[in-house]
Amino acid sequence: MDVLVIGAAGMVGRKLVEHIAAHPDCLGGDIRSLHLVDIVAPSAPAALSSIADCAAVDLSTAGTAEKLISRRPDLVFHLAAIVSGEAEADFDKGYRVNLDGSRDLFDAIRAEGQREPYRPRVVFASSIAVFGAPFPETIPDEFLTAPLTSYGAQKAITELLLADYSRRGVFDGIGIRLPTVCVRPGSPNKAASGFFSNILREPLVGIEAVLPVSEDVRHWFASPRSAVGFFVHGATLDLDRVGPRRNLTMPGLSATVGEEIAALQRVAGTKATSLIRREPDPVIMGIVAGWPTAFDASRAASLGFTAETSFDEIIRAHVEDELAGVI
Amino acid sequence: MDVLVIGAAGMVGRKLVEHIAAHPDCLGGDIRSLHLVDIVAPSAPAALSSIADCAAVDLSTAGTAEKLISRRPDLVFHLAAIVSGEAEADFDKGYRVNLDGSRDLFDAIRAEGQREPYRPRVVFASSIAVFGAPFPETIPDEFLTAPLTSYGAQKAITELLLADYSRRGVFDGIGIRLPTVCVRPGSPNKAASGFFSNILREPLVGIEAVLPVSEDVRHWFASPRSAVGFFVHGATLDLDRVGPRRNLTMPGLSATVGEEIAALQRVAGTKATSLIRREPDPVIMGIVAGWPTAFDASRAASLGFTAETSFDEIIRAHVEDELAGVI
Structure with a gap:
């Protein structure tokens, strides 16, 4: 073809x-x-x-x-x-x-x-x-x-x-x-959604990352x-x-920022999570407040589309695909 | 303006x-x-x-x-x-x-x-x-x-x-x-929805009209x-x-063809309803089967949009506006 x-x-x-x-x-x-x-x-x-x-x-x-x-x-x-x-x-x-x-x-x-x-x-x-x-x-x-x-x-x-x-x-x-695709590889970008990936990707390679919203913000993710x-x-x-x-x-994972960080802790330890710097940004908080938190993607699931069911999986996929399996 | x-x-x-x-x-x-x-x-x-x-x-x-x-x-x-x-x-x-x-x-x-x-x-x-x-x-x-x-x-x-x-x-x-706007004035047209109006408008002026579907067909109307x-x-x-x-x-009236005919009977008597000739048409029945039957138009209603709440009202509006009030 x-x-x-x-x-x-x-x-x-x-x-x-x-x-x-x-x-x-x-x-x-x-x-x-x-x-x-x-x-x-x-x-x-x-x-x-x-x-x-x-x-x-x-x-x-x-x-x-x-x-x-x-x-x-x-x-x-x-x-x-x-x-x-x-x-x-x-x-x-x-x-x-x-x-x-x-x-x-x-x-x-x-x-x-x-x-x-x-x-x-x-x-x-x-x-x-x-x-x-x-x-x-x-x-x-x-x-x-x-x-x-x-x-x-x-x-x-x-x-x-x-x-x-x-x-x-x-x-x-x-x-x-x-x-929202997470963990996005590459450099931090200025997209309002960037932090969802930044707070995982950067600490995994020993770099500090900024979290501009509170840990109870919930959103919809797939790797x-x-x-x-x-x-x-x-x-x-x-x-x-x-x-x-x-x-x-598409199916995805509904998770809070707190759940993201807890998964990072499990996969990469405090060494990684301690690199997340909390710096609340009212503008980004306002934008993100208007975003969806969860979907019932039954139709896609019944048609065989699949996604991760935990942030641990999402992080491990990133480590395998982008970091050659090495943290 | x-x-x-x-x-x-x-x-x-x-x-x-x-x-x-x-x-x-x-x-x-x-x-x-x-x-x-x-x-x-x-x-x-x-x-x-x-x-x-x-x-x-x-x-x-x-x-x-x-x-x-x-x-x-x-x-x-x-x-x-x-x-x-x-x-x-x-x-x-x-x-x-x-x-x-x-x-x-x-x-x-x-x-x-x-x-x-x-x-x-x-x-x-x-x-x-x-x-x-x-x-x-x-x-x-x-x-x-x-x-x-x-x-x-x-x-x-x-x-x-x-x-x-x-x-x-x-x-x-x-x-x-x-x-669906009903009663549509004018001549019968070939639209699949035409019969909803034809079976009221034509009998009201003494002309026979064809009903191609069963009386339990339900649809959504406004005058x-x-x-x-x-x-x-x-x-x-x-x-x-x-x-x-x-x-x-928009708000409207959810009604069956049978309810249409009952209203016509109340407004114009058997003289009118006897002019409805039942001639089931499988093609039209098939088309109409895929149409919506009722809406909860709460938002429009709360914003002050209004429509008829009975087919009697719809027929009387037609008689007033198109037949100078005379049946």
């Missing part, structure tokens, strides 16, 4: 490609070609060098989607987006990339199928940002999508397009609503490893089992 | 304009101008002839929205859409008119506001078609929008845009999710008079009371 990954240079995109390199039959068939694109050129793992083709493309410019789709990939991972903060700061760019870029992609598939029958699988990275407060304590699968950010609106709109285009047979789409698992499962799942509601809240 | 009505030649649009003619202060201020547009030129009631300006325009063609908004109306009623059946039959036209037309309008308002501060009220005609089966028996205000038609998807997407543009201060929008009331209330309501969830399921 021919596979296209849009957004292959992002954190989850890179991990997805690495997973494919390590498990070449995870997508349920021989991979003939792997087209990896992003706004900056992605790189391909050595194991894939004979079949991978990497390019820097901007999905939001005219003609890009048509060009990508003219190769008729059987499977499209669509992970390209500008992030929440940028979509809020730049209204036009957010709608152009996150909404129009996605719609161009879907329309390019439709146009290709009108030339010659074509119906690829499309696995789309959505987000729990499609939901907006006020929430019930646990958000059910039938809860409304009333986002409170432009990013969330753009993701929710793309979900509606994905479901309608799928219903009409343009492609076989599935939308994966990612929990990068689980995120990759969601996309791989979404690529191979029998969509007849899913029916017309194609956008699924 | 200056008022723009897009879709002023449609059934609800015409009734809205007639209502404004009869109650010129219903919009909470003196009306200086009334711009009435539709795909065919609307006509203005005589009482409004000095302030009304009618034109045939196609909202989905480039530049149309900018032109309409260059007059800087204080209040915009956006009722323009192609109907469900046509949006399903013509994919491109549905998305072009129902989605792109709405987005062009919203973007024209944004562009106008960037030239010079401008923030009109926008009252948008949405639909219970944003919901898709399976449903609970009574659909709550927090139920997900998972439409099963392209029309429903286009309305749900426009709702998300309306909420996000409102949140960002581009305009003050409110989305009005109309129940054209209530529909007009929703738009007028949406135009004048304090939106701070509404908050960021700007799309509201």
Whole structure:
């Protein structure tokens, strides 16, 4: 099969490609070609060098989607987006990339199928940002999508397009609503959610990290490893089992910051937890207060999507995948 | 104030304009101008002839929205859409008119506001078609929008845009999710929902009507008079009371076809009900089986939106408004 990954240079995109390199039959068939694109050129793992083709493309410019789709990939991972903060700061760019870029992609598939029958699988990275407060304590699968950010609106709109285009047979789409991914590898970033990862990742390598909220803040998490698992499962799942509601809240772990820290203590000891510096930040506390705390992701679970059930697991996955198993 | 009505030649649009003619202060201020547009030129009631300006325009063609908004109306009623059946039959036209037309309008308002501060009220005609089966028996205000038609998807997407543009201060929008409007005036049409009105309207003037479903079919209704009331209330309501969830399921009456017929019997006697010919149509029965039966429209009710509470009222409103009170 021919596979296209849009957004292959992002954190989850890179991990997805690495997973494919390590498990070449995870997508349920021989991979003939792997087209990896992003706004900056992605790189391909050595194991894939004979079949991978990497390019820097901007999905939001005219003609890009048509060009990508003219190769008729059987499977499209669509992970390209500008992030929440940028979509809020730049209204036009957010709608152009996150909404129009996605719609161009879907329309390019439709146009290709009108030339010659074509119906690829499309696995789309959505987000729990499609939901907006006020929430019930646990958000059910039938809860409304009333986002409170432009990013969330753009993701929710793309979900509606994905479901309608799928219903009409343009492609076989599935939308994966990612929990907050934790532990995020890399350097601390300025995202309001950064601290959830920072307070684990930095102390694990002996560096101090700042905790700007209280320990009773609760949120919804899955590891990068689980995120990759969601996309791989979404690529191979029998969509007849899913029916017309194609956008699924992924399973995750509802945990407090205190539970995060207790798990860090169990996995890495006081040596690590003593590196967490409490520095309450009212701005971040205000932002985080509007975030969901837990989901009942029954539908996704019944369809075989799985995630961690403790923060110990999440931390151990990080130690294995990012620190070669060494604390 | 200056008022723009897009879709002023449609059934609800015409009734809205007639209502404004009869109650010129219903919009909470003196009306200086009334711009009435539709795909065919609307006509203005005589009482409004000095302030009304009618034109045939196609909202989905480039530049149309900018032109309409260059007059800087204080209040915009956006009722323009192609109907469900046509949006399903013509994919491109549905998305072009129902989605792109709405987005062009919203973007024209944004562009106008960037030239010079401008923030009109926008009252948008949405639909219970944003919901898709399976449903609970009574659909709550927090139920997900998972439409099963392209029309429903286009309305749900426009709702998300309306909420996000409102949140960002581009305009003050409110989305009005109309129940099935009954009794629809005019001639019987081929819409699958037509019989709900046909079996009342036709017998009331001595004409036979066909009932293609069983009497236990339940659905969600409001009169054209209530529909007009929703738009007028949406135009004048304090939106701070509404908050960021700007799309509201309107109140209505949950009733079975049997209850419709019993009300017709009470209002117009056996002379009328004997004109209903039962002719079960499996296709229509199948379509209608996927429709919602009842909503808990608590939010809209708490914000002062009202509708009929019995089919007797709905029929009497029709007799008063369409038959000059004479059966």
